[in-house]
Amino acid sequence: MTATDSTTSTVPPPTRGAAPHRRRNITAMVVIAGAVVFLLVKGITGSLNFYETVNEALKQHASLGTSTFRLEGLVKPGSIVATASGASFTLVEGSHHIDVVNTGTPPQLFQGNIPVVVSGHFASKQSTAFLSNQILVKHSSTYIADHPDRVKASNGTVR
Amino acid sequence: MKRHRLTITGWAAAVSLIATAILGILITPQDVTQKEYSRFLYLHPPMAWVAYLAFGVAALSSVLYLWPRTRREAFDHLALASVEAGVLFTGLVLVTGSMWAEPVWGTYWVWDARLTATALMFVLFLGYLAFRRTGGTKQNIARRSAIVALISFIDVPIVHFSVLWWNTLHQGPSVLTPGLSAQGVHGSMAWTMLLSFVAFTLLFCWMVGRRTALERLRASAGGSELQDAIAARRAEGTSVEVGA
Numbered sequence: 001m002t003a004t005d006s007t008t009s010t011v012p013p014p015t016r017g018a019a020p021h022r023r024r025n026i027t028a029m030v031v032i033a034g035a036v037v038f039l040l041v042k043g044i045t046g047s048l049n050f051y052e053t054v055n056e057a058l059k060q061h062a063s064l065g066t067s068t069f070r071l072e073g074l075v076k077p078g079s080i081v082a083t084a085s086g087a088s089f090t091l092v093e094g095s096h097h098i099d100v101v102n103t104g105t106p107p108q109l110f111q112g113n114i115p116v117v118v119s120g121h122f123a124s125k126q127s128t129a130f131l132s133n134q135i136l137v138k139h140s141s142t143y144i145a146d147h148p149d150r151v152k153a154s155n156g157t158v159r
Numbered sequence: 160m161k162r163h164r165l166t167i168t169g170w171a172a173a174v175s176l177i178a179t180a181i182l183g184i185l186i187t188p189q190d191v192t193q194k195e196y197s198r199f200l201y202l203h204p205p206m207a208w209v210a211y212l213a214f215g216v217a218a219l220s221s222v223l224y225l226w227p228r229t230r231r232e233a234f235d236h237l238a239l240a241s242v243e244a245g246v247l248f249t250g251l252v253l254v255t256g257s258m259w260a261e262p263v264w265g266t267y268w269v270w271d272a273r274l275t276a277t278a279l280m281f282v283l284f285l286g287y288l289a290f291r292r293t294g295g296t297k298q299n300i301a302r303r304s305a306i307v308a309l310i311s312f313i314d315v316p317i318v319h320f321s322v323l324w325w326n327t328l329h330q331g332p333s334v335l336t337p338g339l340s341a342q343g344v345h346g347s348m349a350w351t352m353l354l355s356f357v358a359f360t361l362l363f364c365w366m367v368g369r370r371t372a373l374e375r376l377r378a379s380a381g382g383s384e385l386q387d388a389i390a391a392r393r394a395e396g397t398s399v400e401v402g403a
Contacts, residue, residue, distance in 0.1 A: 025294075029289060048324075138330070139192060139193060140331075140343070142344070143344045143345060144345050
């Protein structure tokens, strides 16, 4: 074997593998840049605030009109009534409240005295009744051990 | 990290993870509202903590690499190892978060500020790993990657404070609160959760220690391979001359 043969058989031309490698890198960067832009747009257009609270929604009732938004509040204990198409209940925040009529099956943890986020709109510009088609349970960062002696206080809190 | 210290860290991680699993699954009570789903408490938050820690270590290592007085190749290796672990744990945070969210919230995913910023953090640091595979000398790659790591790190505090700054479906922090207390988590659940934080931190230290050592070996092997190849080519040239 001559020196020339040895060179051609052991050292591949430098340009042969470089182009696909560079193309692969560029493709990866484009995909990642696209994903970042998508997430940014999604985050910004979705609004940084995921919901309006009961008080915020009542204050902005005139401007919100019948447009769709997410509403957050505490489910008033004892207010849940099963309906043919879902459930109706009352959301409270302090002394203010909004009556909600939901269409669809609530999540399995849906119950009284827990915060929820409902998606929908006011029934009309004059009415504060809220028509929703989705309930999301917003659980707190509090974790209380479940045991048989646990009691519920008159205000619905667990002791 | 010394080899025997790394071994001890690995065993400590294994023991504490097993203890967390036993306590978390068999011993601790379920939460009064979430019932059995509350056991994600010993998996999801510690993984998120490790992701923060990993990207924090990567950012600090990147600063130390960029600062001329402290520049060492070891800091680049540490940044790479930390980001790899961070990306892995962020991916697991997203998966376990979705698994927890579906039965509790009623949906796998929402585009609230916390979840969107976490997904962005995953993609940004995945981009860091892709960026390292672009061409250039080792020094160039290390310097550029350090800058990418620092830019990407901006998103980490946004992820953590998003639940305090904006209205999100995701609940507020349970442990990493402004007062650093776990008062919202009761009794043995709190201790088990804190143990899970220790366990996953030890696991992170072991993984990064192993990965850093591997990268150091690869760097030294890569260097000697090149020197060996150059020496072989020179020897080949000499032998041809002798043969001619």
